[in-house]
Amino acid sequence: xxxxxxxxxxxxxxxxxxxxxxxxxxxxxxxxxxxxxxxxxxxxxxxxxxxxxxxxxxxxxxxxxxxxxxxxxxxxxxxxxxxxxxxxxxxxxxxxxxxxxxxxxxxxxxxxxxxxxxxxxxxxxxxxxxxxxxxxxxxxxxxxxxxxxxxxxxxxxxxxxxxxxxxxxxxxxxxxxxxxxxxxxxxxxxxxxxxxxxxxxxxxxxxxxxxxxxxxxxxxxxxxxxxxxxxxxxxxxxxxxxxxxxxxxxxxxxxxxxxxxxxxxxxxxxxxxx
Amino acid sequence: xxxxxxxxxxxxxxxxxxxxxxxxxxxxxxxxxxxxxxxxxxxxxxxxxxxxxxxxxxxxxxxxxxxxxxxxxxxxxxxxxxxxxxxxxxxxxxxxxxxxxxxxxxxxx
Numbered sequence: 001x002x003x004x005x006x007x008x009x010x011x012x013x014x015x016x017x018x019x020x021x022x023x024x025x026x027x028x029x030x031x032x033x034x035x036x037x038x039x040x041x042x043x044x045x046x047x048x049x050x051x052x053x054x055x056x057x058x059x060x061x062x063x064x065x066x067x068x069x070x071x072x073x074x075x076x077x078x079x080x081x082x083x084x085x086x087x088x089x090x091x092x093x094x095x096x097x098x099x100x101x102x103x104x105x106x107x108x109x110x111x112x113x114x115x116x117x118x119x120x121x122x123x124x125x126x127x128x129x130x131x132x133x134x135x136x137x138x139x140x141x142x143x144x145x146x147x148x149x150x151x152x153x154x155x156x157x158x159x160x161x162x163x164x165x166x167x168x169x170x171x172x173x174x175x176x177x178x179x180x181x182x183x184x185x186x187x188x189x190x191x192x193x194x195x196x197x198x199x200x201x202x203x204x205x206x207x208x209x210x211x212x213x214x215x216x217x218x219x220x221x222x223x224x225x226x227x228x229x230x231x232x233x234x235x236x237x238x239x240x241x242x243x244x245x246x247x248x249x250x251x252x253x254x255x256x257x258x259x260x261x262x263x264x265x266x267x268x269x270x271x272x273x274x
Numbered sequence: 275x276x277x278x279x280x281x282x283x284x285x286x287x288x289x290x291x292x293x294x295x296x297x298x299x300x301x302x303x304x305x306x307x308x309x310x311x312x313x314x315x316x317x318x319x320x321x322x323x324x325x326x327x328x329x330x331x332x333x334x335x336x337x338x339x340x341x342x343x344x345x346x347x348x349x350x351x352x353x354x355x356x357x358x359x360x361x362x363x364x365x366x367x368x369x370x371x372x373x374x375x376x377x378x379x380x381x382x383x
Contacts, residue, residue, distance in 0.1 A: 041358035110327075116335065
């Protein structure tokens with residue numbers, strides 16, 4: 001019952017506050033990317049916060065990113081990110097914590113437009129650098145808007161070089177991630193969207209003899225809202241299913257994969273055009 | 275899990291085909307001739323691309339038929355500066371929007 005006054009309040013606020021909305025490269029999802037790029041000379045600051053909660057035991061991770069994005073023209077945009085990742089977990093009966101600081105550089109090129117062409121298509125590449133990890137990421141982004149409905153799909157591949165220790169010596173190993181992300185959202189008003197996001201995340205981390213593959217499927221609601229010079233998007237994604245495989249077969253029979261993935265992820269994006 | 279991803283991808287591609295490609299109109303030779311009488315050296319096919327390239331980065335593209343010519347001139351004046359568009363591109367976009375606007379009955383079937 002309380003949701004009805006809340007929806008009415010949002011709609012009233014939406015009409016009262018906003019003419020035709022956002023002047024930024026608005027995103028309507030949190031994990032799923034869309035094909036649009038900023039026009040030449042436009043800039044935007046995006047603040048990301050991702051909370052990851054609980055594995056088999058207590059685990060809490062918080063990934064914060066500050067992204068400065070600018071349009072170069074010719075359907076090309078680039079961004080610089082400052083990344084801070086923190087985690088706390090149980091180790092030998094005590095809470096341990098770890099923090100990583102790094103930066104990333106992203107490039108995105110729009111090939112086809114989501115409204116003007118049959119389907120929106122963009123190619124995306126990102127390099128990330130931290131003291132113990134170098135990561136390369138590529139994405140193919142597809143999306144389509146038909147009237148009030150927006151659908152988007154991403155295929156993502158990541159290859160990382162992770163440095164740890166082995167027999168007292170520094171040792172670098174590779175990690176591979178494949179991800180399929182999808183989302184569908186509906187424009188309730190021009191500035192307010194509500195929809196769902198799904199995410200299949202498959203990880204091959206280093207350090208598993210014979211190889212190990214850990215997969216998790218997340219799904220949950222996502223909302224976005226745009227004001228005159230800002231926008232925000234939020235999603236809450238519980239893990240719905242998961243599996244783990246070693247070189248010799250399936251590890252365990254649990255419904256969820258809680259060795260490398262969390263029970264719940266939530267992401268909040270907040271962006272400002274300036 | 276993978277089936278869900280396939281379903282979503284199929285939905286996206288199916289929707290794209292169902293919607294017959296584009297939500298914004300494409301100019302034919304009659305539109306081009308009409309526009310060139312009003313805006314010399316402006317080609318609406320090129321203007322459509324400029325509209326998509328410059329405007330979809332910030333918001334969903336609106337169909338030109340959503341507004342009248344007068345409304346477009348006011349709306350576009352607010353947007354053009356923020357989109358950092360040069361004069362020629364701005365004229366192209368306004369020519370495209372006004373050519374297919376709600377009250378431009380000259381070119382309707």
